[in-house]
Amino acid sequence: MSTSDRPPGAFVPPPVDYPFGPFVPRPENPVLRPGRHDWESSCVYNPAALSVDGRIALVYRAHADDIVSHLGLAWSDDGIAFETEPDPVMVPTEDYERFGCEDPRVVLVDGTYYLTYTGWDRHTARLCLATSTDLRRWEKHGPMFPGINTFAGVRETPGPEWSKGGVILPEPIDGQYLMWFGEGNIHLAVSDDLLHWKADPTPVLRPEPGTFMGDLVETGPQPVRTRTGHVLVMHNSAVVRPDGGVYYACGQVLLDPRRPNTVVAKLTEPWLEPSSYEDQHGLVDNVTFVEGLVFHRGTWFAYYGQSDTTIGVATFTPVES
Template identity: 30%
Template sequence: MRNYKLRRLSNQPILKTSDVKPSVEGFEVLGAFNPAACLVGDEVILLLRVAEAPKAEKGVLSIPLIEEQDGVPTLTVKHLAEPDGDYDPRVVTVHGKQYLTSLSHLRLARSKDGITFDIDDEPFLFPARMDESYGIEDARITHLDGKYWITYTAVSEHGPGVGLAVTTDFRTVDRVGMILPPPNKDVALFPRQINGKYVLLHRPMVSDIGKPSVWLAESEDGIHWGNHRFLFGGRGLTDPQYAWEGGKIGAGPEPILTDEGWLVCYHGADPGHAYSLALALLDKNDPSIVLDRSHEPLLTPELDWERVGFFPNVVFSNGWVQWPDSGKIWVYYGAADSGVGLAELVTD
């Protein structure tokens, strides 16, 4: 694999939480981050993950979620006493039941230059089913068969699963539904069929047996998936050199086909939950064959806005674009669950 590096194009975030308006009256935006990305004509399209919650009240935890009312999934707010002492800012357990402290949706942003974005005021995809009752998170976009396939993490009390929606113009969107049940996430579709099959990367979540890893699956129709195979896992469990991917691992945006093979961006997290970005290279005809992987992370949280935020010490990418004229690859990454940075993938 070529000697790739990720070079920041800005020392400041190109999008901040404060740039995004809340979509619900009485709510505030807690984070705008982890965008999916693609090129549509002469525009860069981002689908931001926007996390919202009711404005804070002292001593009260106001949990936004989707609940059924008269059989209809409806946005509601559950008011609970705030736990004593320190607690996870994202997840809280009350009376033995876990809740997310915010509700995420996908918000569309458009740009001509890939740097300055106009952000829609309304959601592009908002939780609308009970399997999305805790939110829609961390989308990936793949252009395939003349359509833009949007995979996303659909979260409910049953855990995170993988939802699919399809659009041709990013103005209207068709929801396909859940394609991988909980617990699973980090799904990236390949942008073409391989040996007559649709192919995706995914990350089944494990319990005491097994560790986080990236898997491969294939499909005849892009909806029903099988032939699931382990692809690669974090090496930090057995080699301290790779501690940066010893805690968690998962695929990023859709793979890009190069003359060497399929280039895959992935994230790794260390046991202290600091996230970094790295690359893997897969065989172009048989992506179950891993040809190479990064020996060290290409991007780590170093700048203040990558280290301090709603969830600190995170650089996380689920969106990149390859400019057709120059071949340059721009990587959009979420930083500390609070903003969006931009880097370019370069080689020596």
């Protein structure tokens, strides 16, 4: 794709190499803790990250003791010290999300922010879409994939549908936008207009028993292009332990944009996994769950939820060649 093919206003980070990293957790972690406002008094985690006018913006999940998630907005000049806005930017308003708007991912295309999030009614998880021009006022477009169950063949879900984690490549390929989504398995979807999506029922990535991807895979932050023209998708993976607990670590897969449902390469070991106290203790222990990725002042920042309670960041500064 040439530069002229890119949609005006889209954030296009510099190309990366595969494997991507190494990313190192920052000693300042957590970079965001709960308790600043009543609606986020218990937990803040799983943020999307963007570069906006020279600053880093986090759209993050937060809740009080009731575990009804809202989405908040935080800002930083250096990627480490954040100021949060006092009010949430998205709250549950619809029946399908009455117990939470969860786990946002955001991309900017042609002046519009496209946010995917999980609508949760304590029975079914539904991947939903919203749009905005300022990150504060969102128009909700509803569930994206009625009838799709991305846990099919992995384990049973309470209802016949289940979907999460939509990550959109902001650059169209041959006139179509690509999105990978799913928890359990990861699937591909395509769109002409970023609002209406068609999902492929065959998974792109499945769990692999006996590995760190043993019991489920789920998308991470927005995809990025590599120097070779491939698409890098970072993902979250879980293993269920014998005691019933979970262990979440983060991986990477490489895809060919002309065959976006085909994995070309994948890491056999995680690039990020629980290591600190906050990673190992919280609402759900032993979780590093990456959802935010941004390039800022020559460094890549990967933001992740720490045990569903706080937000950490790992950084990687490429060496110029």
